[in-house]
Amino acid sequence: MLRLAETQGAFPGDWIDRLGPGGRGSTPCCSRAHGIADQGFRGAAVGKNPVDATDYGDAAHRSVRGRIRCTTSIIVLNWNGWQDTVECLESLRRLSQPDVQIIVVDNGSTDDSCDRILEWAAANRKGETLCTRHNSDQVKQQEEDGSQVLLVTAGLVVIEAGANGGYAAGNNVGIRWALVNTDCEFVWILNNDCVVEPDSLSCMVKAMSDDSHAWICGATIRSYREHDRILMTGGARLSHVTFHSTPVVLGGDERTQKLVQKRLSYIVGACMLVSRSLFEKVGLLSEHYFLFFEEPDLMERAGRDCRLAVAFDATVYHKEGSATGSVSAARHKSPLADYYSFRSRLLFVAAFYPHRLWLVWLELPVYVLSRLAVGKPANANGILRAGRDFLRLRWSTDLTRETS
Numbered sequence: 505m506l507r508l509a510e511t512q513g514a515f516p517g518d519w520i521d522r523l524g525p526g527g528r529g530s531t532p533c534c535s536r537a538h539g540i541a542d543q544g545f546r547g548a549a550v551g552k553n554p555v556d557a558t559d560y561g562d563a564a565h566r567s568v569r570g571r572i573r574c575t576t577s578i579i580v581l582n583w584n585g586w587q588d589t590v591e592c593l594e595s596l597r598r599l600s601q602p603d604v605q606i607i608v609v610d611n612g613s614t615d616d617s618c619d620r621i622l623e624w625a626a627a628n629r630k631g632e633t634l635c636t637r638h639n640s641d642q643v644k645q646q647e648e649d650g651s652q653v654l655l656v657t658a659g660l661v662v663i664e665a666g667a668n669g670g671y672a673a674g675n676n677v678g679i680r681w682a683l684v685n686t687d688c689e690f691v692w693i694l695n696n697d698c699v700v701e702p703d704s705l706s707c708m709v710k711a712m713s714d715d716s717h718a719w720i721c722g723a724t725i726r727s728y729r730e731h732d733r734i735l736m737t738g739g740a741r742l743s744h745v746t747f748h749s750t751p752v753v754l755g756g757d758e759r760t761q762k763l764v765q766k767r768l769s770y771i772v773g774a775c776m777l778v779s780r781s782l783f784e785k786v787g788l789l790s791e792h793y794f795l796f797f798e799e800p801d802l803m804e805r806a807g808r809d810c811r812l813a814v815a816f817d818a819t820v821y822h823k824e825g826s827a828t829g830s831v832s833a834a835r836h837k838s839p840l841a842d843y844y845s846f847r848s849r850l851l852f853v854a855a856f857y858p859h860r861l862w863l864v865w866l867e868l869p870v871y872v873l874s875r876l877a878v879g880k881p882a883n884a885n886g887i888l889r890a891g892r893d894f895l896r897l898r899w900s901t902d903l904t905r906e907t908s
Contacts, residue, residue, distance in 0.1 A: 572658065574605040576690045576705060576777070577682035581674045583611040586620040588823065589696040593624065596694075601705040605686050606660045609651075611674035612667040618654065625660055651677050670794035671773070679788055688780060695774040697823040699728060707818035708777045715761065718811045719782040720802075722771035723818035735824055738814035742769040742800050744857065747849050747864060749800075759816045768812050770799040775820045782806060795844035797852040804856045839886040846871060847890035854894075865891075 578596060582589040589608065596606055610618050650666040665677050675693055682688055690712065692705065708721045722738030736751035737759070743750070752767050754760075771777075776799065786805045789798045803810060837845075846868070853861050868891055875883040 577688040579678035586617040607678040672789035704818040707815040711815035718813035739771040796848040843886035
């Protein structure tokens with residue numbers, strides 16, 4: 505999960521330039537990975553091809569195609585939040601589901617997150633180190649998108665994205681690595697401010713296996729601070745009039761896959777198990793938004809054939825709003841959350857429902873006045889700037905549905 509700066513009234517003036525892969529910078533050379541090797545990891549011969557290399561690591565962890573063998577690749581995105589990330593990783597270590605590959609992507613952190621995560625990896629290493637050289641031939645494919653692989657083991661990969669390109673861009677770095685270097689059947693996108701129960705992934709995989717037509721699966725998401733409070737069951741419903749999302753909570757007799765199809769518009773990105781075949785069919789997450797609306801965008805591109813599933817017995821605890829200040833109450837929202845929320849809503853509607861764009865514009869004064877009413881002038885300013893920046897993009901470039 506991204507941790508965005510809470511600078512009052514400060515908003516990115518160059519956000520258009522940072523949409524898509526071209527906005528991610530490269531990372532200077534570093535020696536952190538070599539430091540991990542000094543702490544006890546065994547060196548490994550490096551293959552010449554990220555897919556076909558078979559001359560390094562434990563053969564038990566390699567498939568016949570040279571990819572890392574795993575059922576599920578788990579993508580955890582970090583931005584200046586190594587404490588949350590380490591807590592998330594500790595819970596993932598206890599998963600009952602075998603054959604998982606955890607991929608931590610640091611999204612341009614400005615603190616010592618990478619060092620801290622690598623220190624945790626050294627203390628909790630499991631399996632042989634496959635690669636610790638950030639400039640090896642094995643990671644050439646990642647260098648093309650500005651990222652550097654710092655560590656590859658049989659169970660954990662650590663990648664430095666190089667710049668904060670947003671939620672989708674950071675996750676795409678990990679998804680891309682998983683699709684190229686593992687033979688995973690599923691990709692689990694998980695916020696770093698989540699803690700999971702040991703059987704959560706196995707329940708989600710079973711739900712996907714029970715419904716061969718399901719492409720995305722969610723879980724029961726509970727409050728990290730109040731475990732008895734359910735935040736949502738899988739995801740949310742998106743209104744196609746206001747384009748606001750409402751969390752869906754199903755309980756008791758409502759816990760059926762039939763109601764999931766009827767009530768849910770999308771599975772929330774905080775915990776989203778995606779079939780590999782979906783990414784291969786429609787592409788990765790759209791990087792147009794930076795924050796918010798990536799999940800509805802994915803659903804629109806997937807089309808009506810994309811079925812959703814929810815593993816009701818899979819439990820994930822989420823520190824709601826801790827990373828972006830995106831809690832539902834207006835008085836608690838951060839300026840950046842309001843900025844990206846309104847701008848992304850405009851981008852989404854313009855791309856998929858352009859004839860209804862005027863409905864979103866009608867709400868702009870309501871948003872602004874509501875923020876002023878609770879003493880949030882920086883938030884009101886952010887919403888106005890979001891509208892202005894959208895218009896600049898609207899008139900200068902063609903809004904497309906392309907993904908990176």
